[in-house]
Amino acid sequence: MGFFEMTKTALRTVLSRPATILYPAQAAKRTPVTRGHIVFDGSKCISCSICQRKCPAQAIVLNKEAKSWQIDRFRCVMCSSCVDTCPSKCLSMDPVYTAPASAKGVEVFTITYVKPPKPEKKEESKT
Amino acid sequence: MTKQIIVPFGPQHPVLPEPIHLDLVLEDEKVVDVIPTIGYIHRGFEKLVEKREFTEYVFIAERTCGICSFIHGATYCQGIEQIMGIQVPERAEYLRVIWSEYSRLHSHLLWFGLYADSFGFENLFMNAWRIRERVLDVMEQTTGGRVIQGSCKVGGVRKDISNEKLDEMAKDLDTIDREMKEMTTVFLNDDTVRHRTRNVGVLSREDAYHLGAAGPTARGSGVAIDLRMTGYGAYDRLNFHVATESCGDCYSRHSVRAQELFTSTDLIRQAIRKIPDGPVDIKVTGAPNGEFFMRSEQPRGELVHYLKGNGTKFLVRSRIRTPTLTNIPPLVKMLQGCDLADVPVIVLSIDPCISCTER
Amino acid sequence: MKQEQTIIPIEVGRLIGSVEQFRNEGYRLAHIGCTKVGDNSFEINYSFDKDYVLQNLRITVTAETEVPSITGMYWGAFAYENEMHDLFGIQVKGINIDFKGTFIRTAIKFPFSVSAAKEEKK
Numbered sequence: 001m002g003f004f005e006m007t008k009t010a011l012r013t014v015l016s017r018p019a020t021i022l023y024p025a026q027a028a029k030r031t032p033v034t035r036g037h038i039v040f041d042g043s044k045c046i047s048c049s050i051c052q053r054k055c056p057a058q059a060i061v062l063n064k065e066a067k068s069w070q071i072d073r074f075r076c077v078m079c080s081s082c083v084d085t086c087p088s089k090c091l092s093m094d095p096v097y098t099a100p101a102s103a104k105g106v107e108v109f110t111i112t113y114v115k116p117p118k119p120e121k122k123e124e125s126k127t
Numbered sequence: 128m129t130k131q132i133i134v135p136f137g138p139q140h141p142v143l144p145e146p147i148h149l150d151l152v153l154e155d156e157k158v159v160d161v162i163p164t165i166g167y168i169h170r171g172f173e174k175l176v177e178k179r180e181f182t183e184y185v186f187i188a189e190r191t192c193g194i195c196s197f198i199h200g201a202t203y204c205q206g207i208e209q210i211m212g213i214q215v216p217e218r219a220e221y222l223r224v225i226w227s228e229y230s231r232l233h234s235h236l237l238w239f240g241l242y243a244d245s246f247g248f249e250n251l252f253m254n255a256w257r258i259r260e261r262v263l264d265v266m267e268q269t270t271g272g273r274v275i276q277g278s279c280k281v282g283g284v285r286k287d288i289s290n291e292k293l294d295e296m297a298k299d300l301d302t303i304d305r306e307m308k309e310m311t312t313v314f315l316n317d318d319t320v321r322h323r324t325r326n327v328g329v330l331s332r333e334d335a336y337h338l339g340a341a342g343p344t345a346r347g348s349g350v351a352i353d354l355r356m357t358g359y360g361a362y363d364r365l366n367f368h369v370a371t372e373s374c375g376d377c378y379s380r381h382s383v384r385a386q387e388l389f390t391s392t393d394l395i396r397q398a399i400r401k402i403p404d405g406p407v408d409i410k411v412t413g414a415p416n417g418e419f420f421m422r423s424e425q426p427r428g429e430l431v432h433y434l435k436g437n438g439t440k441f442l443v444r445s446r447i448r449t450p451t452l453t454n455i456p457p458l459v460k461m462l463q464g465c466d467l468a469d470v471p472v473i474v475l476s477i478d479p480c481i482s483c484t485e486r
Numbered sequence: 487m488k489q490e491q492t493i494i495p496i497e498v499g500r501l502i503g504s505v506e507q508f509r510n511e512g513y514r515l516a517h518i519g520c521t522k523v524g525d526n527s528f529e530i531n532y533s534f535d536k537d538y539v540l541q542n543l544r545i546t547v548t549a550e551t552e553v554p555s556i557t558g559m560y561w562g563a564f565a566y567e568n569e570m571h572d573l574f575g576i577q578v579k580g581i582n583i584d585f586k587g588t589f590i591r592t593a594i595k596f597p598f599s600v601s602a603a604k605e606e607k608k
Contacts, residue, residue, distance in 0.1 A: 005312050006254065019257050033271040033286070056179060056186040079186045079277050084285070093271075162583070166572075166590035171597060209489075338562035339515045357489050357538050420491050420517075420533065420540055431517045431533070444521040452569075453517075456562030485590070 034095040035078040040069060042112045044090035051082035051091065061106075070108040073098045129154045134467070138167050142245040142471040144194075145481035149474070153467060161462045163455055165485055172486035176442045181207060181415060182281055184445065188432075191447060192483040193274050194237060195425045197230040199432075199447070199483075200279040205359060206421030206434045207281045215409060219283035220361040221402040226266075226276060227360070228391040228398070232303075233262045234426035235384050235391075238478050239314065242381060245471045246323040251313060258306045265296055283408030293399045300392050307392075311385040324377040328461040328473035331375055340457040341450040342428025343387070344477050347380035349373045354424040365397050377476040387426075414440050425450055427478045449483035491540035493531075498545050501532075502554055508534045508541070509559045516540065518566035520574050522599060528574060532556070549575050549599065557582040565589075573598045 013019070021029065030036065047067075052060045059075035060082060062068075076098075083091045132153045138146030146167040152160040175187050189200035201223050208215060240255035263273045269288050270276040278285050288296075314320055330340065335348035345352055346369065353369040355362045370386035372379035415436030422431050428450025435444040454477045461473055496504055513534035521529045523546075530553065532543040547553060555578050557563045567578045568589035575596035587595075 005316070006309055009254065009306070009309060013257075019260070031268045031271075033269075034267060035271040035277070054183065056183045077186065077190070077275075078272075080271075080285075081183070081186070164585070164589065166592070169590055169592060171592075174598065336514055337509075337560065339560070354538070359489065420489075420542070422489060422516075422540070429516070433517070433519050433531070435521060443523075446519045446521070448517045448519065452565055453562065455565050 028097060030095040030097075032095065035080060036094050036096045037073065037078065037098045038071060038076060038082065039092050039094045040071070040109050041090040041092075042069070042109050044088045045069060045111045045113050046088050046115075047111060047113070048087060050085050050087065054081045054085050056081065067111045068108050069111055070106045072104075072106045073101075074104050131159065136470060136474070140471070142241065142475055143479070143481075144241060145479065147474075147479060147481045149462075149470075151462070151467070151470065156467050158462050158465050158467065158470065161459045163459060165455075165481060167485070168482050169485045173445055173447070176445045178441075180440045181436065181442050182411070184442065185280055186277065188445070188447070189275055189277065189279070191486045192449075192480055194234050194480055195230065195427065195483065196274065197226050197276045197279070198423060198425045198430065200276070201227060201360070202421050202423040202430055202432045203434070203445075204279045204281050205423070206419050206432045207415055207436075209419045209421060210415040210417045210434060210436060211411070211413065213282060213409065213411060215283045216406050217361070217403050218287075218405045219407045221398050222284050222288060222407065223279065224361045224365070224398050225288075225395055225402075226270070226278065228395045229262055229266055230276075231426045232388060232391050233259050233266070235388055236262065236307075238384065238426075238475075239310070239381070242472075242475050243314075243320075245475045246320070248320070251310070254310055258303060258310065261299065261303055261306075265299065268292070269296075280408065282411040283406075285408070287407045290404075293402065297396055297399045300396060304389070304392050307388050311388065314381055314385060321378065323469075323472060324381065324476075326374075327377045327469050328465060328476060329374070329376045330457055330461050332373075334460055335375065335457060338456045338460060339453045340428075341453050342425070342478070343380050343383045344428065344454050344457055346371045346383045348375035352429065354422050354429050357422070359421075359423060361398065364401065365394055367394055377472055380476045414438055415442065427451060427480055427483075428454065447483075447486050449480065449486075451477070451480050451484045454479075455484075489538070489540070491542065493542040493544055495544045495546070498547060498551060498553060501543065501545060502556070504543055505532065505556045505559055512536055513541065515556075515560045515563060518563060518570065520570050520576060520598075522574070528576060528599075530570070530576065547576065549577075551577065553578050555580040555582070572596070575599050 047064045049062045052062050057075045057077050059072045061070050080093055083093050134151045134153055136149040136151055137143055138148050148164040150162040151158050185200050188203040189196045191199050236255050236259040240252040243251035267273045270278040330348045332349045335345045335350050349371055351369050351371045367390050370383050372382050416438040418435040420433050431448040433446040436442045458477050513536045516535040517533040519531045523529050526548045528547055530545050534541050555567055564581050564583045567581050568585045570576050571578055572590040
């Protein structure tokens with residue numbers, strides 16, 4: 001038979017702040033390693049398309065000729081496979097979650113990487 | 128001759144976390160027979176093995192369920208490692224145990240909340256979930272995700288936890304223990320809870336064994352089956368005992384889960400004390416060729432992952448058999464002869480995780 | 487880790503006899519699973535467990551073979567057998583609670599008996 005088992009907890013929660021936060025007025029809590037969304041740096045991408053092959057949700061599409069890298073934010077499951085396998089480290093994970101949107105669509109980035117000219121060979125920079 | 132009425136229960140019901148449909152055949156408020164139907168959330172996961180390489184399939188296996196996700200990923204990785212004969216580093220095994228036990232804590236706390244909600248005790252529901260927030264915070268600080276961890280891979284784990292963070296987690300466990308003790312005292316000693324759960328939904332020991340019940344559904348009826356005793360991962364180096372009760376009613380089942388909460392915190396403390404230093408993953412080359420039945424203990428019972436590979440990057444078959452699928456026949460047996468008002472309590476006492484059942 | 491398991495291939499006709507033997511020795515039913523291994527060939531695996539040791543019986547059938555149900559000995563097997571019928575198209579005869587194809591309703595009948603390559607052609 002138990003009476004008033006939770007009195008201490010009940011009093012403490014009455015007298016202190018609520019345990020919930022007023023999201024989205026207040027930002028969601030996050031930690032440094034939280035998987036929020038992918039950040040792409042176009043100036044380092046060498047167009048190897050490893051990220052496209054490794055993505056389990058098939059959210060990344062790379063177009064080498066048009067120099068565009070696009071990600072479907074709603075298909076992305078934030079698994080960080082692409083971040084771990086990218087050889088030129090142009091992808092990173094940001095702790096802030098993707099903002100809600102009213103229509104599905106893809107985000108397109110341009111690749112601005114310029115391969116540095118090889119020394120002691122013909123000067124031929126590809127832009 | 129009394130008339131029989133059929134009342135549909137589900138798929139939408141306030142107490143159900145996931146959709147299942149039960150046709151209850153009633154005679155004057157007593158349930159005479161039950162016809163279950165599943166398939167509302169069938170996503171065809173097992174077909175995806177033909178299109179995703181075995182190293183990527185971890186992410187799919189993890190997303191089978193939102194509550195018990197880490198253990199799905201860990202069991203899949205262990206199954207592949209057994210087929211390929213890979214021995215993961217010791218630190219990775221201990222880390223997997225720590226995350227599995229945190230996952231078990233959060234799942235049982237979630238279940239306690241829903242169970243209290245099923246007999247109308249909403250305040251206790253919110254209290255259980257407030258304790259669960261602490262556990263989810265630890266998961267997020269160490270793996271980056273509250274619900275889907277993404278930290279297992281074939282060959283080890285993807286992230287390491289520093290030793291300072293492990294000590295901090297061990298200290299935090301004291302607060303979690305204290306709050307859980309308060310909450311479980313209410314579940315075990317309160318009069319109102321006892322009235323709703325004692326002698327409700329009785330499953331005899333014979334029935335539990337031969338119908339294939341698993342997890343706390345079986346342990347609440349006296350069948351001591353806990354797959355952690357087979358010693359996968361680092362469990363063969365840790366000490367724990369299997370909690371069983373003998374009555375077979377809803378009270379026994381929630382009593383077993385309450386004891387498992389404290390077993391989990393004890394296992395985490397032991398693992399933090401014994402964890403060695405070293406690497407957390409090992410390089411994997413080649414492809415699996417062979418088959419294996421990997422079994423592990425989820426919060427809800429015995430999980431079976433059957434994996435079959437033929438030497439290519441794509442597996443031939445991945446079959447996930449979750450404990451709720453095997454707990455549905457015992458549920459049908461338990462519901463026969465009970466009152467209509469007891470149906471939500473009994474359905475929740477087996478811990479139905481239908482999205483796992485219906486991958 | 488001690489997870490011993492053995493796989494015993496048998497004929498469909500000997501299924502009921504072997505299952506009855508397991509039942510008398512006190513094994514519990516762990517799992518019934520089905521794998522597609524060829525164009526019209528399926529392997530059905532019955533797993534029995536006692537004291538954490540797994541014994542498997544394996545039969546190889548086609549979509550037209552009539553597989554006898556083991557629900558006479560293991561009442562709880564109806565969940566697995568109905569699921570096997572609904573996803574693979576295996577004919578199981580004599581299930582105690584037979585849903586006749588309505589246990590799992592999918593858009594394509596018997597979805598797992600078609601391989602992914604064929605579906606992409608559609």
